[in-house]
Amino acid sequence: MTTTACACVDSSSKGQRIRFVLIVCFLSLFVDTAESQLVEPKRNPPLQTQNVLLVTIDGLRWQEVFGGVDATLMEKEAGGVKDLPALKERFQRETALESREALMPFFWNSIAGQGMIFGDPEQESKAVVTNGLNFSYPGYSEILCGFADPTIDSNAKKNNANMTVLERIKHKPGFENSVAAFCSWDVFPFIINRSRSGIPVNAGWEPLATDLSLNIAGTDAEAALRTLDEVSTEFPRYFPEVRYDYVTFRGAEEYLRAKRPRLMYVSLGETDDWAHAGRYDLYLDAAFRSDDYIRRLWLQMQSMPQYRDCTTLILTTDHGRGDDRIDWKSHGEKIENSEYIWMAVMGPDTPHTIITGTTVTQSQIAATVAACLGFDYSTDEPQAAPPLPVLP
Numbered sequence: 001m002t003t004t005a006c007a008c009v010d011s012s013s014k015g016q017r018i019r020f021v022l023i024v025c026f027l028s029l030f031v032d033t034a035e036s037q038l039v040e041p042k043r044n045p046p047l048q049t050q051n052v053l054l055v056t057i058d059g060l061r062w063q064e065v066f067g068g069v070d071a072t073l074m075e076k077e078a079g080g081v082k083d084l085p086a087l088k089e090r091f092q093r094e095t096a097l098e099s100r101e102a103l104m105p106f107f108w109n110s111i112a113g114q115g116m117i118f119g120d121p122e123q124e125s126k127a128v129v130t131n132g133l134n135f136s137y138p139g140y141s142e143i144l145c146g147f148a149d150p151t152i153d154s155n156a157k158k159n160n161a162n163m164t165v166l167e168r169i170k171h172k173p174g175f176e177n178s179v180a181a182f183c184s185w186d187v188f189p190f191i192i193n194r195s196r197s198g199i200p201v202n203a204g205w206e207p208l209a210t211d212l213s214l215n216i217a218g219t220d221a222e223a224a225l226r227t228l229d230e231v232s233t234e235f236p237r238y239f240p241e242v243r244y245d246y247v248t249f250r251g252a253e254e255y256l257r258a259k260r261p262r263l264m265y266v267s268l269g270e271t272d273d274w275a276h277a278g279r280y281d282l283y284l285d286a287a288f289r290s291d292d293y294i295r296r297l298w299l300q301m302q303s304m305p306q307y308r309d310c311t312t313l314i315l316t317t318d319h320g321r322g323d324d325r326i327d328w329k330s331h332g333e334k335i336e337n338s339e340y341i342w343m344a345v346m347g348p349d350t351p352h353t354i355i356t357g358t359t360v361t362q363s364q365i366a367a368t369v370a371a372c373l374g375f376d377y378s379t380d381e382p383q384a385a386p387p388l389p390v391l392p
């Protein structure tokens with residue numbers, strides 16, 4: 001701009017011309033500075049995060065996350081355990097710290113070592129659900145919208161009247177085709193309001209390769225997911241509303257490689273269903289596999305230039321569960337202590353900190369997702385809770 005403006009000056013006197021050129025250059029310099037101030041990020045230094053991966057593990061208790069296996073459930077009657085010696089070998093250790101590491105090695109070796117963990121009672125830290133109902137749809141809506149909505153009081157397949165942070169971000173410049181969700185539970189197209197938001201949401205037992213909203217026709221992802229769909233249709237549908245998490249994970253992984261979304265939500269569900277079924281062994285196995293799927297997604301991202309060192313991982317659950325030999329299977333308004341959950345954040349802008357003596361809420365996740373991507377969620381959603389203290 002400066003060069004062109006100066007070159008256009010036509011003056012009869014050389015002295016006048018030089019003076020005019022200097023004035024124009026000086027003014028244009030001023031204008032340039034003013035313009036660049038308008039687009040300058042508010043943060044100094046600016047955030048490094050360019051992408052967010054949000055993952056939830058349905059109904060995984062803080063008791064196992066922080067304490068490893070619960071010895072009182074490691075048996076046939078309370079825990080429905082089929083092969084106790086094998087289960088003990090997989091996850092029971094001398095100490096709680098060793099057991100939790102055996103159960104969730106990526107969580108404890110990588111995330112806890114580099115990021116922030118919320119909700120550990122040993123650190124006098126609490127993470128709580130605020131919707132008062134402690135079951136899934138109200139919990140996911142609280143996570144994704146940033147507030148508890150008292151009109152959401154069932155898991156019925158009704159479209160969410162509220163906008164999620166996924167939908168808000170989708171409307172930001174540069175994010176139009178860069179938000180996607182892969183979910184094991186078939187209620188998510190309603191929680192995220194797929195029909196209104198236009199966000200690709202692949203959920204439940206929906207096939208992946210032929211999902212037109214994913215726009216993967218002709219890619220390697222389509223070929224890989226076609227094979228997966230074929231296998232998936234042969235599986236027994238043990239949970240009619242929840243597909244196996246492996247399928248959800250593989251869908252997310254292939255989509256990541258093919259379409260590189262900047263905001264991806266992955267919702268894993270088996271932990272909750274095995275717990276309701278009273279199978280502590282399969283619940284623990286599902287927790288272990290969930291941890292491994294998160295590790296593999298994270299490693300996949302770190303191998304891609306778009307994501308490497310500029311991606312933040314946010315991890316939580318929709319509700320807790322009861323804490324005795326009966327109530328561990330369940331959760332809800334009437335199940336004591338099922339409002340207590342856990343959260344974790346790891347990324348280039350999140351300093352490693354041991355969180356002590358802090359209470360955070362499920363409703364803070366939405367604003368945290370937005371804040372990591374550089375947006376102030378309160379301007380979009382004034383009733384939302386503030387972000388977690390994970391950014392400098």
Ligand SMILES: [Zn+2]
Nearest residue numbers: 059272276331
């Ligand atoms: Zn449940």
